[in-house]
Amino acid sequence: MTDSSLRRTLRIGVDVDPGIIAWHKAATTPNPSDGISQAITTMFASSNISPGQVASVTIGTTHFVNAIVERDESRLGKVAVIRLSGPFSKHAPPCVDWPADLREIVLGYYALVKGGLEVDGELISDINEEEIKTQCQEIRKRGITRVVVNGIFSPIDTVERQEERAAEIIRREIPGCDVVCSKEVANLGFLERENAALLNASILSFARRTIKSFQNPVKQLGIKCPVFITQNDGTVLSGEMASRFPIRTFSSGPTNSMRGAAFLVQGEGKINCDDPGEAMMVVDIGGTTTDVGLLLPNGFPRQQAAYSDFSGVRMNFSCPDVKSIGLGGGSIVRKGDKLSIGPDSVGYRLTTESLVFGGNALTTTDCAVASNPDLGIGTPDLVKGALTRDEATDYQNLVKQKLEKIIDTMKTSPADLPVVLVGGGAIIAPDQLRGASKVLKPEWSQVANAIGAAIARISAVVDTIRSTDTKTAQQLLAEVSEEAKAKTIAAGATAESVKVVEVEELPLQYVANKTRFVVRAAGDFDFSQTDPIAEPADSSTTWEQQETGRDHAPETRENATFQRKASRQGGREENQVDISTYKPDVRNRVWYVNETDVTWISAGCYILGTGGGGSPYPHMIHLRQLLRAGATVRVVNPADVEDDAAVGCGGGAGSPTVSIEKLQGDEMMEAQNELYKICENKATHMIALEIGGGNGLQGLTLGASSNMDLPCVDGDWMGRAYPTKWQTTPVVFNERQPIWSPICIADGNGNVVVMPKASSDRQVERIMRAALSQMGSQVAAAEPPVTGAEMKRWVVENTISQAWRIGRAVARARQENRMESVTESIIDECVGSASGKVLFKGKIVGVQRTLRMGHVYGECIIEGTDVVELDGVSPVKEQGQQFRGRIKIPFKNENIAAIKIHDGQEEGALENQEDVLAIVPDLICVIDAQNGEAIGTPEYRYGLLVMVIALAASDKWTGSKRGIELGGPKAFGFEHLEYEPLGTFIKPVSIIDEFDVSD
Template sequence: MSPESRQKNLRIGVDVGGTNTDGVIIEPTRSNEPDRGIVAWHKAPTTTDPSDGIAEAITTMFKSASVEPSAVASVTIGTTHFVNAVVTRDRTRLSRVAVIRLGAPFSKHAPPCIDWPISLRNLILGHHALLKGGLEVDGSLIADIREHEIVKQCNAIKEKGIKSIVIIGIFSPIDTLERQEERAAEIVKRELGDVDVVLSKTVANLGFLERENAAILNASVLSFARQTIASFQDPIKRLGLTCPVFITQNDGTILSGEAAARLPIRTFSSGPTNSMRGAAFLVGKQDHGEAMMVVDVGGTTTDVGLLLANGFPRQQAAYSELSGVRMNFSYPDVKSIGLGGGSLVRRIDGKMHVGPESVGYKLPEKALVFGGEMPTATDYTVAAAPELAIGEPSKVRGKLSEDDIDAFKAETKRMLESIIDTMKTSPEDLPVLLVGGGAVVAPDELKGASRVIKPQWSGVANAIGAAMARVSAVIDTVKSTEKKSARDLQAEIEEEAKQKTIEAGASADSVEVVVVESLPLPYIAHKSRFIVRAAGDFDYARSADFANPHVAFNSEERTLETIQAPNRIAPPSTEADGVETDPAVDIEFSDYKPKVVKREWYISETDLLWITIGCYILGTGGGGSPYSTMLRVRQMLRAGQTIRVVSPDDLKDGDRIGSGGGAGSPTVGIEKLAGDEMMDAQEHMYKLFPGGRATHIIPLEIGGSNGLQGLVLGASSNMNIPCVDGDWMGRAYPTKWQTTPVVFGEREIVFAPVSVADGNGNVLYMPTATSDLKVEQVIRATLSQMGSHVGTADGPVTGAETRRWAVEHTISLSWRIGREVARARKENQIDNVAESIINAVGGAETGRVLFKGKIVGVERKLWMGHIYGEVIVQGTEGTEFSGKIKIPFKNENIAAIRLHEGAESKTGEEKNEDVLVIVPDLISVIDAQNGEAIGTPEYRYGLLVLVIGITASERWTSPKGVKIGGPNSFGLNHLEYKPLGKFVKPVSVIDEYDGKS
């Protein structure tokens, strides 16, 4: 086809990797033809200066296919440069960053980069300040920004010579009226001039710490990103191309060069995404609308991801992690195994092993077929396939035993089938696409695959995915459903997302909504969170609007070192490493003993991390993530504070046992991090309560974030009292009246007096009440006017009452559960983590693994301030966990109920014989990939989960306990409670280790 007839409709994709630079030219109008419209392709080692490699790729392809620059409609580039700068801790590419937070006094106990590896924090974080500002979840002000505070911080930033500034405000992603981040940025630019200012709301969505982490990394790499993207664009201009230049981002869509220079973090994981989308393009439109597994086999590893029917990769759960930094922006869910063309093959104790060791890029030197001495997967593949002409086949054919070849093929097949099964979201077979240079080692048939496809040109799938990337936009917001229905609001937001996608460059007729989530917010009247993503094809009729390839940068930034060596291995950082490893993992489990002296347990960081894991599992889906509270306690430990735990068995009759915790929406908790509301409530309680200050503190509930609040309050300088190893729930119930003091009923009312504080100067004190239910109702009504998240303090009870009422040794139980999860991770035994947890809670007579499978359905609705819903889990056919179960929840999980084939999932139609477990017994859903608890707000389609049941404490199994905490209290009046097993009292850490530390 002549260049003239193409009429500017060719797309160029270039992937600049650490090893190779791949290129492809595609004519999309011919994508249905046998050659898939691929005009030319190129693969060569990546050059020292990336612009040379890009120019060489494009020039070579132009010559081979006689393409004129005027025929090119776009150039799209994928790169790993920016993520590599972070991973290698390269100080020549990472800038120092200042952080200005808007939201004081909230988040004061979790300063920026609190959860980063110390070396990376020391390298990047140069200054931080917490100032007035921030919004409540309903859009009202926590406080307005104060110009003089920002100006003062600008002076400090200027003195330190910092040129990159992050501004983050509480609930800024929903701030469309106050524009606090924008207004603060205007002040910063006025005071500091030519600096980079990153607004957190432009980088990520709700989740304060994670959004801030992403914004800081983005700010740190901005200068290098401008240099790199400018270097990418240089050859485009030199070659006479007048088309737009795009960079691929994490979700398989494109950013303009200018946008990528502002938001380089969005490109961090684009490599796997490009590979997946490129593979899908190669198999053609006959597979449109069908989910596909993409298996990318390289020299050392195999990366596997699921391409959903909407054409986008399945994303990871709520949080992702890069180089030890936790973030909340989209990241493809990709799993890797140690299988590649260079994998070493050998027998160990009679069993054939393939990988994970590999000769990697030295395959042409080390493999037998190339004259080397190392038997690799490529050698065995060539030996088994006469049609392959790789290296010198005579060096392996007839020289490797048939038994070994058969064992190699069986092991390779097993490894691939196992990872494919792990990544599937349903038991049905689905197409498997094999791409990558090592794809030859994979068999043509795999269990779980409806067909195995090895498309032509799969070696440049990354470049193809870049060339065919789409345009997208996301809206993540909180809206009031008081005057408009959730359905109407969703329709409006979908239209807004579509329009935003069109503005980003998509053609209007191709735009469609590809992701919709609607999440009602618990304890907040008429509020729901909506997350909508729209996507479409780039509108090439408007390409001139995006054709300016110029990215401006400060000439002082462009150094020979940073531009010409983007792929070098950086020298090790000389910053202080400090405590870089997770102490809960980096220990010898058999040797570790907690510190217990004179029957007081002194909590260490290792203890804390194990307790945190256990608290969320005992939260049975509710209670909110304890992550930010764990960080606060860890800071207290690192500051030298002492945290003590005592056994309820050791309490004296006259001791005064206080209680406290947080109440409100978990969604607010992830955004408006704690200030001093918990302590404010305690202080006001004891100013007004005539019975004297508490001598001990006990958590209201062990489940979720409140499970750690006793440690926070007890160790605070205002109180300095021990925490009792127990709580009032043994889990996380939704309401304050669902507690064991109410079950025992020895007092007419337990939870009055009560003090409630919002951390911003507003305090409610309720000295008396007619019932514990009324206390709950008053606090819930107060919540909406106090920011939907408060700290509470309860008047103390006696030591004698605590011994009778408390669910005993639940901090010890959390510790034991967390220890087993940490052990399973370290020993690579996550497959058996559920069984290990059951052993930790008392063995087979106390708990049971109820189910293993994948979430295939989630429904939620808001009623009376609580989230009601159910999650459907589908098991794997041919195992003891085949079929489906449903788990209804009211903030927390209520039951696990087996569903019969063809049966409707309707509440009220369940039968007792189908109930696997029901409250007050505990039902926990655990991530099968890492052993972490999954809260009900985090349930989503496709998650691999383990479901465990634990018999409730005997405190709950009396008739009154079952009435208050059993099925009737959750509206399941047609079902009756039958204990899962026999309760076994948790073994106290204090009893076991006293004097043995």
């Protein structure tokens, strides 16, 4: 029988990762071709398989991510960036937030040129071919052959095709150049998409050589089939696509394990790996770590939140949500007054250093063999008597407790669900676990990763913004779903197998009739349409030539994982400062703000934003750049401002979705300059409009010596974030009307609106919002100054100090590795439990959003669970303070209330007063349980682990009937609820008062 007459029905999966290759378990050689060839040849010999029966070879690898982690200059190349951004993004240059060593290796040159789109598809400006040619000359001079093109709102650019047109020009001007269009790499989020494109471009040559080293042994063995590489979301790329987009493979390992585990147990309880019908937990126990992920009913792993972090670089990439603890088959067990396990491990040295193999280290594998000599591992007699009966019981209980805890943390419901144990270390796990409906230990679980690679599918994502002017959201969703299916088919899937597996619908606030749709489709690969082995170009350098001189020490997959996690902390300020002893620079009643202060203030601002205000991250980057350029930023106490001073104000208005793409240019200063052309009373000080969100940093930025050179008042006009300009404390006091006139707004692209007069502050809001929709849905606003005396009556005092303290609490919790108590630390920083409270801890299990009158209304449902550290015993459990049941958080851009949901109560039903845990004007803040950062309402998504706190509102709101009317529940449509104070408001302690060093 000839190969051509055989039916191609078999798939080969290979896990190319230091330590194990397929089920053959051969150590990885410097040239992966040798290991792949050996593994496949062994499988053929042992199973009597003919090459003609093989339909595909699919490989999972960490080679590409390791190149980034290791800062390997032999694998990374210099990249130039051309931004199509017009006048925007100038204050946040490429790689601005990268670890310095990686930025030095990767970034070779950058330029900002004309181009970019508004959120509605209108041009910011068209690209200029001559301008791009000029930049190509500069790139050629530097010998750079990799270029990233990044345009504002390029992922929704289907008409102008600016990135594609710019790429054509670059390829003509720099023959042989690799050009990466950012829209092909990632989705909305200008800096994060650019970061991903940069990393992708830097490893292209290495990727092509690596892919060829994967393809060569397949070809040499006479296997005429395509070679695929697994990517982050549990699907595959062709070898040609992987050589173009190697970054998509960075987190494929955990995904492969989850998909492989589902395949191994299919049929048990009617589990199907492509459509399980219910969620299942996959626990992958290796030599050093246990990695746990949740496989959703759609057959794909639960994904991380909006942003992920690779080696200190922030990206908006689709990555599996995987939690890890230091427990594996090689974990060291220590006896004493209290038995302990890990987190240190003998790792790949298990077969030489553990007792059962004749070594001297007591490991979890030794303990497992001592309990069950029939496991067939090592020499069981060597571990006889290694543990007493009590010690064996303590060991078993501790392993069980660690696994139960991480499983409980990853669950999205208190209901039991199937738990699948895989990995070489699965032998240490018990057969029963609390929270598991069943515990499955399938045969061949040690090769779940390779099996997951073999069965991976094809997928595609469409992330776009569409107008609801002429079509309903349902009609548009159907259109986008068809686009996602078509994109999946174009990527190589069979049409009949493609289904939509994920849908997200996000109305945009302050943007007229616009909704963001994110749709993922997936299907089976169409093997009949595939070129057997399409080789990538640029394969002149062999693997051996590339690797010469490199010393690759043996390394397990788990040790590599630990290395990657450690590197992700790179560049974080809290790792560079001794927080316990740090003191801000306060001299003669003036606080001189530095980079550490800005980082903490930014984190605090987002938490005080109560879900709104937009992320301060790009504004923090801008302010940090000003400081690095030598600017001075000053803060003064409100009480120290003279009565006849003129306190100016400025801030941004618009959609947070726009702000993640159209990064700030000079519109803030432009608005101020235009205002003072008609406003005679020049500002002597600046103040933030709202401390919550990105606007919390604008007073500092405008007041910087390189801008207006004015001190910023330690306070603001809200004490939080509110959705409208009339929800400010000067309007509450109502001493004159209107407060916010004259006003000036600028869009940064040459359009300025000045309103010299207005009949009321509500009318100012209406007119400004109308103009906003025609100015790109994002503007800078400059408000007229008030007197120092007025400011002292109206201001919410010391809120910059409060943001700083909150940010410090988060940084300290991270540094001390105690995220379980970060919420309590935040409340302590806000002067204790009298003015704050931890309301709830749990997982988001439902989010609904609708758009009304330009504002996004919605409801977030959170189910109580334990969200503390994954290792060790939960202090919350010890104190018996577990959160159970559900709460809902209605929001209008910002969070409005936290309300209990009773069993059987319909979500969305009318609330009862006694069920209200907290309500506006008190602050309801949702915090990411994993890192302590705020989660904005646009970022709410199913499965996120969160903590909810409430802080008492300033007495500037609660001290009058008018304040509660403007900022309380009735202002948000909750007519049936009354405001009841959370606690006693205590004015935040001034940084200036505490740390002043006077002459």
